[in-house]
Amino acid sequence: MSSTSAPLSAPLAARAGRARRLASSPTLSFIVRRLLAAIPVLLGVTFLSFVVMNSLPGDAAQELLGAQATPAEIHQLEIKLGLDKPFLTRYWDWLHQAVIGHLGHSLSSGQSVASILGSDLPVTFELVGFAFVISLALAVPLALVSARKPNGVADRLSMMFSMAGLSIAPYVLALVLVYVFAVKLNVLPAIGWVPPGQSVWQNIRYLILPAVSIGLGLLCFYTRLLRADLLEQMQGEDYVVTARAKGVRPWRVLTRHALRNSLFGLITVVALNLGTLLGFTVVIEDIFGIPGIGHELLQAIDNRDIPVIEGIVFVFAVIVVLCNLAADVLYSVLDPRIRYGRPTE
């Protein structure tokens, strides 16, 4: 990574030169190609969700009117909502509106899908982001301590801990955490959400239990991944051998050289997980009553609120595609010797 060693005050000419090199570099064309390849994927995802929601029994009109509604009333509402149009027409209508940025309105509440996403996404992002930060912040020291003396006491403990953490279901963890910290010790709230705009302190208090429920698995996963990679670096890499030969102390080699290289690889994996992790939060948001995207998705599915479902699926797919792209780009510019568990594309 040239950028990491570039001084902040690099002369403009040098920066421009680097930009030019990047523009003509295989990396940029790679990004463009990947972006183009993402278009059919996004089309496929949105079409698939239309097919899926269309094949379900019951529709929004029925859900909105409730059980007592007469078929005539249901039909009347279907016309009003445009549900009477043929399936492909509805998909086409949705698609060309979506292309110009109009995601439509919720069938049940009438709010615009964009505003629903606008209020739900930040909540889920904050939750997932918090979980990532905690897990990364703890994974690095744990992995370093482990890798310093493989199979030492610290390593064994950390490996046992991370194996246990990987094997516990997030929802079970959530139940345990609520029972211990909310019901018994009474130090953290059991359910609910306070937006940061209202009170940052309360926001964090409400965030801790759900974030830990999601984050523990990540922490353990990252710890094991990072430890394994650090060990590999320390075993075989030339620069490590050179550094050692020069008399640099092993701990310093570990923290200065091996860690730097291993972290890039870890970031790749993080980027890869980020999008898909959003989906993981559905159950946690449900348990903790957090008004995020997962909570919204469950509700929209219950109400057969197709525009909202479409909007969420679309945004979700965009995030996954972008994260995969970011991971691939990172991966392609990395030292090719750094290999993580990612199967080659």
Place this chain on the structure above:
Amino acid sequence: MLELGGYAGAWPTGLDPATNVNGAADQDQMNSIFGQLFQLSTGGHVTPDLATSATPEKGGTTWRIALRPGLKFSDGTPLDAAAVVSNWKRDLANPCTCKPILPPVKSITAPDSTTVLLSMAAPDGAFQNQLLVANLNWIASPTAIKSMGEQAFKIKPVGAGPFTVVSDTLSNTLALKKNPNYWESGRPYLDSLTFKATADDESALEALQSGGAQAYDGMATPSLVSTYKSHFTTTEQPATSPYDIQLNTAAPPFNNKNARLAIYYATDAAIIDQKLFGNQFQVVQGFTAPGGLFYYPNVPGYPAYDINKAKSLVKSLGGLNVNFFTLASPVNQNFMEALQTLWKGAGINTSIHLYSLAGLIQQFDTKKWQAALQTAGAWDPAAGVGLGFRFLSQSPFSGVHDPKLDALILGGQAQVNPTARDQTYQKAAQYIAQNADGPFLFPLASWNVAVHGVQGPGLTTVIPSVVVNTAPLWQDVSFTQ
């Protein structure tokens, strides 16, 4: 001051009376924002709130409503007869299950600023009681609807109730604050009130336990009540809707009266009450539970539990296989499994299915469904999801299609004289029993829970539930620490 509404209290479609499908389950929120024309108070009496009286005229085809003079919405516009007329017309024009089932409405007029006249094509003696869970009871500011637009209004509605909306995240959090212009001086006691939706009773109680909330209404899990009894004030609210087993009399096997009788004889409601609920509830034989109007402890001709009769009937039928379904919930599931075991004792084979609401409706649509576990009735059988829903021919969710029963049920609603209503409903209950149209079990009561220091009518005192849960009268709830 926080309150946690149950799962049923979600408000996905917003809080506009005309379009909130969940209105009956959102009584807490709706009453707090809009107040009520009439309210059900301690002891089960209908008392005036925004209106002062409702009088039937012309044999019950016309109702005259008198409003409290000088009422104002929280936006400062007057809540007068014209506002009520405009609300009612709008409510009745919307296709929503939240409106009451009335005879055809001929006209709604405002002869003066505090009088509303409703005229119908046929008499409706139960109109005032029907208001209680229906959207006509909540009056929204017509000016606000017009100036905000319907979409914005359903998120941040304006009424003349004890509280006004601060913020509203649909089906998650509704923050309210005191309405300084509320008509009743000194009320409400609380400065602010926040409703939060929870996934279930357990998480609501955990929230109460960890200080995240101070009250919860509609608690329905008996085992949790006994666990938390010592921590909070738990008040059992009189139940009005008994569980019943709906039988499809139009399709095999229950088009045969002997098959229906076998279910009656094989159903031991008392043992389920004892084993699942610790004998807390009152077994009934009719469509109203002790907390409601027209409750009959014993219905003449009701085929009571008799396992031997059930066995011999099943034998004479050459066996009986039943597809039995209900709305998915933990309590319902236990209920179904218990019935399955009991029926097995009589030689009846039961397969159990639990559905979401959509799945449930789909089952009814097939017309081939066999048996379902449901609740029937309400505080007044004419109100809410009641008797007519399960037993009237025209209802898509009825297992019975019998003009004689239709006449009795509709007659019970039409008459103005309470004694005449009572006699007609008694006949209806007897008719159902004699035809073995579907056995009744018992109602599940719900508890309203408050932390110590919080008190108020319907929260720490007893008010019958209109349908399922009792909504406390939030303007009278106070918190002393």
Place this chain on the structure above:
Amino acid sequence: MADLPSDLVVAGVAPAADEAAVAKAGGWWRGRLGVTVPAVMVAFIFGLCFIWPIIGPVPPPTGGNILSSSLPAFSPGHFLGTDAVGNDEWSRLLYGGRASLEIALAVQAIGIVLGGLIGAIAGYLGGWRDATIMRVLDVFIAFPGLVLAVAIAQGLGPSELHTIWALSFFSVPASARISRAATLQLREQTFMTAARLSGTSFPRMLLGHIAPNILPQLLTYALLGIGIIMILEGALSFVGLGVPPPAPSWGNMIAQGQSTISANPRFVFLPSAALFITVVSFNLLGEGLRARWGSQ
């Protein structure tokens, strides 16, 4: 849970890249014991869930007698007690494990067979056909699995079989990616080129040469993924999908028990503990096998 990252399935446990270090340090639990101990645990769990209900005195997990409901643990004939409707809790635990294990195994088997085949074909053919297949898989990876799971549960009716289908949408693309990557590596090897030049037919190449070589890799990944599938099965139950009650699965037992956890914590504790022990066993076994096969 809506969409499990394929790569989380792939790398459920960190790669055993440190074999040399382990060998040097003589890590006993990564050696022979690292496979034997978890293998015995897994075998024991399978025995309990699949064989003991057949040979032992285990009452059925549903249809219990309402008269013997809510018995405490260590009651005569019900050593873990009974639930609210009189079902034997020990029996529910065994049969629940059976359902959870069946689902996880079936899902991973479908993943190996279907995903393995798709990936191998894509990898072997290469070019535009490879690109097309991978894009289709990308669609499934980018699609929130919850929506599919709901569609399957509500459209076809909830059942154990339909849960398997729903969860296979996670395992097939994941296996396909691994299989493709392994096939790509394999394609460049001499024996493959030799086989190709000698005119071996495509199906024969696939089954005779590619399949046996990529299978160990697929199997290890599948083992590591079993735990995650078992956890996902429970997650589906939490949102009202998955195996429909009253039939037990560990997931739906936890989800149901959760609603009265303060009154009856054991109804959550028992299936949670069983799930945890089983997932740990599979994870250890997968890791142990990967370490052993990886070092060969």
